[in-house]
């Protein structure tokens with residue numbers, strides 16, 4: 001097991017005076033994929049927001065050896081945490097390529113940026129075909145791919161993905177997860193993926209955690225969680 005790129009201990013979070021997360025402990029291995037599964041309202045999005053410094057928290061969050069809890073979102077991004085939020089958030093009036101350029105805004109290495117754009121088009125051929133097209137004219141699946149690609153332009157050490165399969169047709173979800181698998185295997189990209197689509201996420205992930213009402217209620221190797229009878233009945237529907 002490699003060193004964790006992310007270690008979370010006793011994480012709590014609040015929306016005003018309402019506590020939303022209760023003492024979460026979890027990790028993402030360097031080069032590994034961890035998934036947080038849970039029903040709507042379980043606290044998955046809140047967990048990612050807490051990691052990105054978007055809400056009030058307590059506890060410990062380490063990015064490799066660096067404490068990041070309490071830092072401003074832009075500093076957390078600069079340290080290498082890229083967050084692909086729910087609902088994607090691409091710049092709809094800009095082209096695909098302009099969106100990618102924007103993702104590299106904090107970088108100065110023009111040559112490296114051009115290389116990364118080429119590599120992204122290799123992973124996402126649909127985006128290469130549509131590089132001059134306005135993001136707003138893309139399909140839902142293509143917009144999700146663009147949002148992920150823009151996050152990749154930061155050369156992140158850790159990518160946070162919030163329900164990447166949301167609202168997409170099953171075939172597109174499969175295509176998207178196949179690309180995420182390649183990014184993991186070929187680029188060693190570390191990911192924390194939150195999903196309601198448990199079967200796709202468990203297939204990609206090494207480690208899995210189940211979330212309910214702001215708490216982690218089960219954890220283990222993804223394969224083991226996926227074959228647990230109660231998990232299957234509650235989250236996989238078979």
Ligand SMILES: Nc1ncnc2c1ncn2[C@@H]1O[C@H](COP(=O)(O)OP(=O)(O)O)[C@@H](O)[C@H]1O
Nearest residue numbers: 015018020038039040041042043044045046047
């Ligand atoms: N902006 C907010 N203000 C107050 N409560 C919120 C806010 N966003 C989410 N919550 C509450 O936090 C809990 C977890 O929500 P969320 O993290 O969005 O769940 P999930 O992503 O697993 O569907 C829910 O009870 C939700 O109502």
Ligand SMILES: [Mg+2]
Nearest residue numbers: 044045046086
């Ligand atoms: Mg959510």
